[in-house]
Amino acid sequence: MDKVTTLCSLWRLSLKDGTIYRFTDHDDLVIFGGETYVLNDSAEAGVSESQAGFSVDTGDIRTRVNLPDLSPQAVREGALDGAKISAYRHDWSDGTTQLLSQGRVGDIRFSENVIEVEWLGQTSLLNRSTGRLFSGQCDAQFGDNRCGLNAADFPAKTNCPRSFDACRDQFDNSANFRGFPHLLGDDVLQAGVGDRDRRDGGSRYA
Template sequence: MKALSPDLAAHLASGATTLCWCWRVVRRDGVVLGFTDHDRALTFDGTTYEAASGFTASDITDGLGLSVDNLEVTGALSSATLTDDDLAAGRYDDARIEIYRTNWADTSQRVLMRSGSIGEVRRTGTGFTAELRGLAHYLQQPKGRLLQLTCDADLGDARCMVDLSSPAFHGEGAITAAHSARRFTVSGIDGFENGLFSRGLFSFTSGASAGLKVEVKSHAKLASSVTIELWAEAEGPVAGDTFVVTAGCDKRFATCKARFANTINFRGFPSIPGNQFLTQVGRKS
């Protein structure tokens, strides 16, 4: 049951209400955005809620127990703060969201209806649909360790302990040619072996995408050039944009041993039998 302030309770009991919905979004990079379905902008708690034309939401679904409550928000990319490039770059993935029922005539009269995070985002032309998931969905994420051949640590974390700031696993450079929003020819990392940065982290330090961090899909060292391809699109990359990139790992024991000399901290189980062992049939010799 929601706890309403006396003023809001009196407003609801009056029979003539001036209510609207307000959405507060906090992206993982710390950017805070506000949207409302009212016809003018509202401000409270230091956040301005922009009037978003064509911004609509489905009914909120409630369930008993620990089932995931969710709704969908549909809108057009008409806001100057909500861009196609940001959606494509994943800046809204798992962003925290708060949904308020607000008296637009007096914004001090409001109640927090839901809090959660943004799940799947689908884009169609100049529009988008974002799934808003309740907090219960975090309880459905795998916890603990899995019995598997590959390592379950993240390269460079406290369990792995590889120092990614080491010059052997850390490079800086600049884009010399942008072939697309994901694929570039770069300079500054020519001295590293082919594929070292595949599955690594590419961080822009200048340009329109400054501060954006994207996983590397492939790192190819050719005879006269080095190319980097990312898993997600960057925002308007151009020649001259600078970056920092760190090594990647395919989580295999052989790579841990040969590339990082870190087998003592390998967090997989390389000696467990595979499916072939489980399904083999005994035969008479």
């Protein structure tokens, strides 16, 4: 028997709420790791790409949105946000299984009654921003607890440009400004020292 014909794919989709879906493109149930992978004859692996180093591995799975308790509307509302996905190659003739990729769900696209689920490799987590970003602009939302103002006290559609000047002059709220107005930009960092510049180590904003 041709060895290739004994191979099938397994996918394990783990949602943030603890729900786990297991499915295969084989024509029968597959038992692997004590778990049952059910037939989903519309599932297929899409294009995938593995990268060396810290580049992000990507790929996708196409499957009809007929998984139990997972409606198309639920998917659109974020049911798959943050979900983890694992893909395996399984040989049903001898039970050997190879892990092909592990990652998380990325973009989700719809086409009629089919969803295309993109997976992102583990290195994609290195691209996430953690903690605060240092910026000259305020990162609070106008009227939230960090801003300290009550948006209802201002005319409808009042817009805050999130600049220090606006926070100080327009809203008299500079004490709650959540940015870094004196953060040096690339232009300053790359500029040379002028003949008239102070060189005493003091603040240039004093």
